[in-house]
Amino acid sequence: MQAWLQGLNMGGGHVSGRYDQTFVVYGAVFLPNATQTKITEINYGGKILLPTSALDLLLRMNIQYPMLFKLTNMAAQKVTHCGVLEFSAPEGQAILPHWMMQQLNLCDGDTVRIESATVPKATFAKLKPMSLEFLNISNPKAVLEVELRKYACLTKNDRIPTSYAGQTLEFLVVDVKPANSVCIIECDVNLDFDAPEGYVEQPRQVTPAVNAKPPAPPASAFTGHAQAAKAAAPTTTIFGGSGRRLDGKKKPTSSVSLSSEAGASTSDAAAIANDLPAIPPVVVNEDYKPGRISFVRYDYKRVDVLEKELREKEANQKSQPSKLFQGSNRTLRGAR
Template identity: 90%
Template sequence: MLQTRKHEQKMQAWLQGLNMGGGHMRGNYDQTFVVYGAVFLPNATQTKITEINYGGKILLPTSALDLLLRLNIEYPMLFKLTNMPAQRVTHCGVLEFSAPEGQAILPQWMMQQLGLTDGDTVRVESATVPKATFAKLKPMSLEFLNITNPRAFLEVELRKYACLTKNDLIPTSYAGQTLEFLVVDVKPANSVCIIECDVNLDFDAPEGYVEQPRSVAPSVNVKPPAPPASAFLGAGQATAGTGSTATTTSVFGGAGRRLDGKKKPTSSVSLCSEGTTGASTSDAAAVANDLPAIPPVVVNEDYKAGRVSFIRYDYKRVDVLEKELREREANQKSQPSKLFQGSNRTLRGAR
């Protein structure tokens, strides 16, 4: 009986030291656990392991929940994790209270961030961090450039995280591959809560990205030289120039004549290129010689921005020229021939 009373007195003194009031203890949560990766969780499936590793929340035992409820911890429950020997710190939330007693299940990236291995100890403390207003992330892979809408993608992935701590390297899953982001900066503190808040998100250049140099156009406006006037001469003038490859002789020039005054029959009239069925080259050359010469282009040195002038040359289409040629030939056929006209003559003199 005496030992029982002594034990009860010790329990009352311990409770008074915790300042119990209204059936709830007031104070901060502070415990030390042995840490393990998600693969050591009993009866863990691949889906559960992926959910833990690609998020910022840990698993604690059921006894931790009982103590947190008695301590009247504010929601959402946020914790500060500290590797005491290395003095490395990060912040996180809690996913479930289903870990074995005395153990804490951490994501793999969080253990690497704290420098922990399976079986090490970590200090877990309740923490209060401000709401995030700004976050700057740096992609650690060039695969980030293949994401169509990175902001919408991170809006979904960051829901798996409760806190962001500066210099943390957090992983995300995209199209079956892992994309890591370095937390370059967060405001208004080095650790912020991103639950139910509006965050101004910014991105730094991906790791290994090299910006291509931009080609700068020369500032001096150099006008191209005007084309030669020979490029704008008519077809008839071009063929008559020195650049013509076919040389013709003027000996016995002219066209053939029949004694009955009729013209030599020809095929359909056309101004097509050589090798096609059409009018004779002499007929095509006659029409080509009638084409007006197009004047050369003159550069307007007094041009003013905002006014554009389009020059329209007086020319006819090929089909129109062919029609005119056919009409001209028809008129010539309808007129009587003037060949061998005149009165009869004899050697003896006029009759």
């Protein structure tokens, strides 16, 4: 056992359980015998390829699963986190996605430090689409749920690509919780989206709501109609002749006649019938704009209120003293 541990120390092993190595990085196109499908799988994900010797060394350590790594460009002091896809890279090399090399300011042939890392499970992530094509996705959360399975970690300020309908959609990791780097494997993440890059929200045109009712049409509009109907009503001529006495004397003059009584009753009935308000003609609203309908409501009285007022008016007229037989009395002998 002691000889085995000494062999690990001589071979550069880390008995402390922390993996820390330096590799020369290359893009996915430099992977031997790489197909276009394999290159696409690497570039549209957050996992790297390491050599077989790295797997042998990791198996000798107490590395937590899933295996997560911290990548550091020592020259530019750029850091990100990732997972591992395969252990099929050439010895001494690490194959990185294209977006990860841009994130770390690395070129093919540069060196990068790869360390084992432990990051907490993600609880919240906020992404910012970098293109307006994001607005054409009908269900963006469902699409990202599938695409984010290709990633093991999310690091704040990383710019990750996804593939949708043959297009490349990039997202900026605006915020993640509970740390700046989180693991998104087998966890429930509350996903939120920021406004896409270049999106300008159109200002809403808010029309002020009018709660006050417009005034009712003037009473002259109804009284004129009633007067015109009263003038057009024919007057009755029943019992319109003059009366005669048997003794041949002239009938004394009287201010009341049957014809007047009949005419008065007829005119009163016509006035009551025409006293109801007439509905004005419908006016077309030419200022109507789609999206909002305005219902104009006039301050009319209800039918039961109008009928009550008419009944009270009729009762007041009946309660007044009658003007019939108000002339002075006379005798055959003359004045008393």
